[in-house]
Amino acid sequence: MQLVLQNLVNGILSGGILALVALGFSLVYGIMNIINLAHGAFLMLGAYITWQLWSTFGLDPILAVPIAFVVLFAFGYGIQRGVINRVVRAPVLATFLLTFALSLLIETTALFVWTGDTRGVQTAYTGANFTLLGVTVPWAKLLTLVVALAITGILYLWLHRSRLGRAIRATSMDVGAAQMVGVRVAHVYGITYALGAGLAAAAGALLTLSYPLTPTMGDPFLIKGFVVCVLGGLGSVEGALVGGLVYGIVSSFATQFDVTIAGQHLSGTGLQDVLALVVLLVVLIVRPTGLVGRATA
Amino acid sequence: MNLSVENLSAAYGDTRVLWDVSLEIGEREIVALIGSNGAGKSTLLGAISGLVDIVGGEVRYGDVKLNELPPDRIVQSGVVQVPQGRRLFGSLSVRENLLMGAYLRRDKEVEADLERVLAMLPRLRERIGYLAGRLSGGEQQQVAIARALMARPKMLLIDEMSLGLAPVLVDSLLDILTQIHASGVAILMVEQDVQTALEFAERAYVLETGRITLTGPAHALLDDPNVKKAYLGV
Numbered sequence: 001m002q003l004v005l006q007n008l009v010n011g012i013l014s015g016g017i018l019a020l021v022a023l024g025f026s027l028v029y030g031i032m033n034i035i036n037l038a039h040g041a042f043l044m045l046g047a048y049i050t051w052q053l054w055s056t057f058g059l060d061p062i063l064a065v066p067i068a069f070v071v072l073f074a075f076g077y078g079i080q081r082g083v084i085n086r087v088v089r090a091p092v093l094a095t096f097l098l099t100f101a102l103s104l105l106i107e108t109t110a111l112f113v114w115t116g117d118t119r120g121v122q123t124a125y126t127g128a129n130f131t132l133l134g135v136t137v138p139w140a141k142l143l144t145l146v147v148a149l150a151i152t153g154i155l156y157l158w159l160h161r162s163r164l165g166r167a168i169r170a171t172s173m174d175v176g177a178a179q180m181v182g183v184r185v186a187h188v189y190g191i192t193y194a195l196g197a198g199l200a201a202a203a204g205a206l207l208t209l210s211y212p213l214t215p216t217m218g219d220p221f222l223i224k225g226f227v228v229c230v231l232g233g234l235g236s237v238e239g240a241l242v243g244g245l246v247y248g249i250v251s252s253f254a255t256q257f258d259v260t261i262a263g264q265h266l267s268g269t270g271l272q273d274v275l276a277l278v279v280l281l282v283v284l285i286v287r288p289t290g291l292v293g294r295a296t297a
Numbered sequence: 298m299n300l301s302v303e304n305l306s307a308a309y310g311d312t313r314v315l316w317d318v319s320l321e322i323g324e325r326e327i328v329a330l331i332g333s334n335g336a337g338k339s340t341l342l343g344a345i346s347g348l349v350d351i352v353g354g355e356v357r358y359g360d361v362k363l364n365e366l367p368p369d370r371i372v373q374s375g376v377v378q379v380p381q382g383r384r385l386f387g388s389l390s391v392r393e394n395l396l397m398g399a400y401l402r403r404d405k406e407v408e409a410d411l412e413r414v415l416a417m418l419p420r421l422r423e424r425i426g427y428l429a430g431r432l433s434g435g436e437q438q439q440v441a442i443a444r445a446l447m448a449r450p451k452m453l454l455i456d457e458m459s460l461g462l463a464p465v466l467v468d469s470l471l472d473i474l475t476q477i478h479a480s481g482v483a484i485l486m487v488e489q490d491v492q493t494a495l496e497f498a499e500r501a502y503v504l505e506t507g508r509i510t511l512t513g514p515a516h517a518l519l520d521d522p523n524v525k526k527a528y529l530g531v
Contacts, residue, residue: 163400170386170397177384179348181448182372182401 002134007252009135015248016145017206021221022228022240023152024199030235031172031192032088037099038079039200039225040218041106042072046201047217048114050208054121061121061208062147068201076197080190088189103218110215119213126209140209151202155195156237168192172235224273231280233293242292251276298359299323300345300376300452300483305354307337307344314340316507317354322452327474327484329498329515331491331528337507338487339381342454346378347371358452373401375451379458381487383441387430391421394429394440398447407447414443417476435466442473452483459490471497491528495519 025039046068053059053067079102087094125139159165171178171188179185204218211217224247232243251272259266283291300322307315314337322328332338343349345356347368356363363371386394395414399407415422418439424432429440438458445453455474459467467490474497478484488494495501495515503511503524511518518524 163396166389166393166397167400170389170393173386173388174384176348177380177386178397179368180346180372180378180380180384181397181444182369183397184367184369 003256005133006135007256008249009137011249011252012245013137013141013145013248014252015245016148017203017244018224018228018247019241019244020148020151020199020203020206022225022232022244023155023237024196024203025222025225026229026232026235026240027199028193028196029229031168032189033092034084034088034095034099034193035092035226036193036196037096037222038103038106039196040220040222041103041110042076042197042200042218043204043207043221044110044213044215044218045075045106046072046204047208047211047213048110048119048204049201050205051114051119051121051213054208055119060123061205062143065147065151065202065205068205069198072201073194073198075194077190077194079197080193081186084193085186085189103222107215107218114213114215116215121208121213123209138210144206144209147206148203151199152237152241155199159237164188164191227276227280229290231283231290233290236293238292239290243290246279246291247276250279298375298451300485301357302341302345303354303357305341305344305351305356307340307349307351309340309349313352314507315344315351318504318507318509319354320502320509320512322483322485324451325478325481325483326500327478327486327498329494329501330485330487330504331489331494331501331518332504333528334489335506336504338504339456341504342378342456342485342487345371345376345454369401372448375449376454377445377448377450377452378454379441379445379456381456381460383437385429385437385440385444388428390426391429391432391440392425394444395421395447398444401448410447410449414446417473418443435462435470438462438466438470439473442470442477446477450482452485453477455484455486457487457489459488459493467493491524492519495524 021043025036028034028036049068049071050061050064053064054061084095084098087098125143128139129136130139131137159169167178167183167188168191171183171185175185178188228243228247229240231246232239232241254272254275255269257271257275302318302320305315305318306313318341330338330341340349344351345363347363347366351364358374358376361374363374363376366374386397389397395411396407399410415425420436421439421443424436429437432440458470474484486494486498495518498515501512501515501518502509503518511521511524
């Protein structure tokens with residue numbers, strides 16, 4: 001029982017940040033149909049901005065979250081208006097290649113600026129835990145979860161209450177109709193991509209609390225973000241949240257998986273992602289729109 | 298202000314769709330544009346709204362050359378389209394759809410206009426919180442018209458309003474258009490239902506394979522032997 005509870009808590013703690021990683025990716029994919037392969041690179045930039053602010057000024061990573069968000073938001077808007085808008089209605093391969101090239105460019109630049117050395121952030125609460133009902137909770141991960149959920153909530157409210165948020169949702173449903181009511185689609189797309197980049201950076205900033213930094217640190221998170229948003233349902237905040245938590249909990253319980261097949265010992269710790277992908281496959285077969293996704297007309 | 302289309306030509310890639318089309322809609326006029334499937338009617342409306350690139354000619358509204366403006370500025374100048382097939386934002390509520398109609402407005406009277414539109418279309422008040430995609434065809438068409446009204450248009454371009462609707466619903470929508478027209482809005486209606494269009498409009502143009510072939514007072518076209526033969530089946 002203790003073990004189940006501990007795994008559940010671990011799963012929720014890592015699922016929250018995965019939800020945030022997936023959120024921006026899902027938004028860009030769902031609204032513009034762009035599979036943004038640069039999402040991991042944006043996440044990495046957010047992490048390095050945070051590391052730089054910490055190592056130069058001693059700024060706490062939590063306080064660096066809004067800064068990383070704003071910097072990448074501006075960067076993302078420029079990229080979308082300057083480059084991606086030119087191919088936004090092109091076949092998916094064009095945006096695929098473009099965002100892949102962008103990701104290579106950013107990662108190589110990061111390698112040049114920050115070198116390939118593994119970096120890390122140390123805070124007063126790094127490595128500190130507390131125990132509740134026999135369950136161990138690292139402070140850093142709890143803080144990460146709280147901030148990730150807060151950002152997710154703010155984004156949800158903004159999309160549903162604000163004028164621009166409404167325009168983003170409307171544009172994702174019918175670009176032509178949005179233009180007919182006067183929506184400047186290029187601007188809305190710019191804001192959407194900017195949000196995607198900003199959210200990736202915010203996730204990257206939070207990840208510095210528990211992950212080491214390298215210029216390619218974003219790549220595994222790109223894959224996980226992709227899986228999470230397909231799992232939950234594309235383009236919705238709820239989808240990213242549910243998908244993230246399911247992914248987190250499944251891969252947490254996967255560590256308990258331990259069997260010997262035909263003399264081969266299989267340990268769950270190495271199979272976390274495999275099992276999460278198996279869950280994805282099952283969900284796609286049973287519910288192709290994702291766990292909370294709706295079929296779009 | 299008059300909307301004038303002069304020698305307009307439009308094409309999708311290499312395929313020419315409109316050839317030297319000229320027409321004029323006066324302030325407070327009701328004009329019908331009729332023609333069969335594929336004649337280019339929706340393309341013409343798209344060109345006026347700035348959504349279809351034109352290859353020649355111009356579109357003027359008063360002194361403003363609409364063809365040099367982006368779609369949002371055209372909406373702002375008062376020329377607003379009710380698109381074919383309603384094109385509602387299906388997963389937004391009726392209220393959100395109407396607010397999207399007022400997207401470009403920053404004035405304080407949006408809420409008051411919402412009240413006014415709902416007073417004109419009481420059915421929508423009952424449906425205000427529903428997702429637009431869940432409404433019946435007639436209700437959806439009401440939302441489409443209401444959404445356009447929220448932009449405070451001076452000229453409405455209405456594309457195939459009657460498509461797929463029962464005659465009784467079309468009649469009630471025409472009553473609404475009469476009210477809108479009475480409030481000072483000019484109307485250009487594109488219709489495949491030629492009988493309905495010609496009975497409702499003051500003047501009409503006939504568009505055939507991308508060219509204007511006939512124009513005149515609507516009642517005269519209703520009696521025109523060619524129109525009768527081609528569109529009214531008599």
